[in-house]
Structures are given as C-alpha cells and as structure tokens.
Amino acid sequence: MLFSIRRASSSSASVVRGGIRKMIVRNISNGNGAPRISVIRTLGQLRRWRKEARDKGLEVGVVPTMGALHEGHLNLVRTSLSRHPLTVMTLFVNPMQFAPHEDLSSYPRTFERDLSLLQSILPPLASPRQMRGLGVSEHDSFRSPQPSSSSSSSSKSVSSSEGVNINSPLIIFAPTPDVMYPLKGELQDLNNHKGVEVDVKGWAEVMEGASRPQFFKGVATVCTKIFNAVEPDHAYFGQKDIQQALLLRILVKDLLLSHPTPSNLHILPTTRSETGLALSSRNAYLSPSELYVSPVLYRSLSAARELYMAEGGDITGEDLISASTRVILDEQERILSTFTKESEGGGTELQLDYIEIFDKDTFEPIRGPIGDKRQFVLAGAIRVGKTRLIDNLLVGWEVD
C-alpha cells in the first residue's frame, strides 16, 4: 500500500497519488480517538475504496437515503451493519425526483446531525482478532499523502488529510449533484433535461407515479447511478416507500444488474412512532396540530386490513378502499367540528390523495372479490396541511 493511516478525531483526505485533488474524505471519530465513519464526496475515492473492499473479499451493503435521518433509516443501517462488514449510506437529495413545483429547496438537510446519529449507533471497534477475521489488518487502510494547504474551500470543515479507513464499517457517500449528474444539465424540468433517464414503464405511472409523474424516473435514474457507483452486494430499502422498493427490484431484474441482484435488494419493515405514524423525513414539516392528525392514514389502512381479515376473500377491493376512505372522511369531519382546538388537530386541512389496493408483483389494482390467497398491498397518500404523507400495509406476504 502506498498510503498510511493517521488517527485523528476529525480529518480528511485531499490528495491522491500524483497530485492534489479536491478535498474528498472526512473521517469522523466515535469519541475514543479512532476514525470510524468516513465521508466520501467523489466518485474516484468511492471507487478506490470499493476496489479495496473487493480485493479483501469484504461484502458491501448500501443504504440509499436523502438524509434528515430518523429511526427508520437507522434501522436500515443497523441491519446492513449486522450482516456485512462494510456499509455505504448514501446521503443525496436527488433533484431529479422533485418536480419543479415540489419541495427540493425546503427538503430538510441536517448533515452534521445525521453524522452524529450514525456515529452513535456504530458498534464498538472490532478487536484486532475480529478484524483479521474479516480479512482486514489493523494497519490496512486507504492512505493519502500529507495534508495540503491548498485544499478546496468547499470542504472547510475538514481539517487535515486522511484516507478512507477500510476498518470503518460505515462509509457515507454524500456527493454533489455534479458528481451524480456529470452532464450538469437541467435536472428538475424533465422536458428540458438532456442525458440519461431510467424509466420503469408499467410500474412507474400508478399510485405514487400518478400523483408525482416524474418521481420514479428520478428515483430509478439515481438508484441506477448509485448501484453503478457503489456496486453493492446488498441494498436496503424501507417498506414505507413500498412502490419504490418493489419497482427497484423490477429495475435490477430488467437491467440484468448483478450489484445488487433482485434477491439481494432487501426491503425492511416500516418503523413507526407510538401513534402508528410512519417515520418520514418530511414529518419535520408537521405542526403539532398536524402531527396529532397524521396517524389517520395508518388507521385507515388498518381498518381495511382488519375488514379483510374478518370477512375473508369474498370481500372486494372496492369494499376495502371504501372502508379505508371512510376513516379519513370521518377524521375530516371530526377536525371541522373541533376546528379551534389545536391540541386535537383543529384547523388542520386533511386531504385524501389516494387509497389503493394492488398486486405486489404487477401493481395491478385489485377489484372485485379478492380471494383468500392474494398477496397484495394496501397503500395510501394524504396531505396534512401542505405535507404529503404516504403509508402502506401488506396482506398475505411480508417484506424480507
């Protein structure tokens, strides 16, 4: 190896063999002086790290996110960390999945807090014996030459030169839009976008895709790029965005991707608050009054699932949609009658976007008698004030 590792509480790498590059890496300490999480911002550094992992035979899991982390994200990372020696969490607010009228500029960005949260869930440092078991020696690492005074101003928070530590189980890949979209063109107004778009036709136009017509194009495009950049052995997505996760399985299958394979694209259950509300970064937009009302979506989907459990396969898709919708309409009426009581959600505007019941493989809506052996999804979206919330429940199958 060319480089050597330096231990510091917060550090960065700015240099590569043969010359100075932009600051690319930041190592975060876990408080005991050892670098634990490394932040990578460029493709080159990611690829060097990935090659090293492959050369050492270390399996890599990826957890794509847009940051503003919560317990749902942390559960995805915990699972990947528990299954694989190396995990990459991507933090990238992807412009292409936001239509021009959507909330790209106000989307919560909490990078420093995200890093602290991730640091706090990391397991204690592996013992030298454990590291050797992973095929990693204490002295192995990516290394970089000495700190440079001419480092990029875009990385002021980074204090010295440091490489990416292969011993760190968690890597953060937080690229800028120019890294993910090197053609640097228009990314939100897709009528004027030049470059590659990945479209999973037949799965991307319904439900979330009907309400947000460019959403899945943006997601499919950026996830293809993430898969190409990280080449993960395994990928982790949340059930909260079930249509997204299932569509991505279709994508890796149809594009013949091997990193990950469809069966290595894992979907983990939705993490909820005590009220049943699915955790979501956008919940940060909700006022106390809106937060009070927001579990209604989970209650409405639960009502439909309970009806199916009670009545069995003779019940129709239409019955379930209507039972679920009823709960939301009732809540709208209740809000109107208590409209001055903020503590009970009074004054909150509640708007139904859709409730749907669909086949988990084809995304075909289910109508008429459902039958006893169907594997389906009950999904919905509502607006609470200006905030759009989604949720779903599975019937006849579980995520894996």
Ligand SMILES: Nc1ncnc2c1ncn2[C@@H]1O[C@H](COP(=O)(O)OP(=O)(O)OP(=O)(O)O)[C@@H](O)[C@H]1O
């Ligand atoms: N409550 C949750 N439980 C499990 N997984 C989740 C949960 N919330 C988000 N995820 C998953 O985390 C990954 C990253 O999601 P993302 O960064 O968009 O967060 P989010 O909370 O879904 O944000 P948003 O509010 O924009 O929908 C996705 O795979 C998503 O499904």
Ligand SMILES: CC(C)(CO)[C@@H](O)C(=O)[O-]
């Ligand atoms: C998968 C994803 C990271 C793509 O930007 C995003 O859609 C998300 O966070 O769910």
Ligand code: BAL
């Ligand atoms: N979790 C989905 C990301 C989005 O709504 O843009």
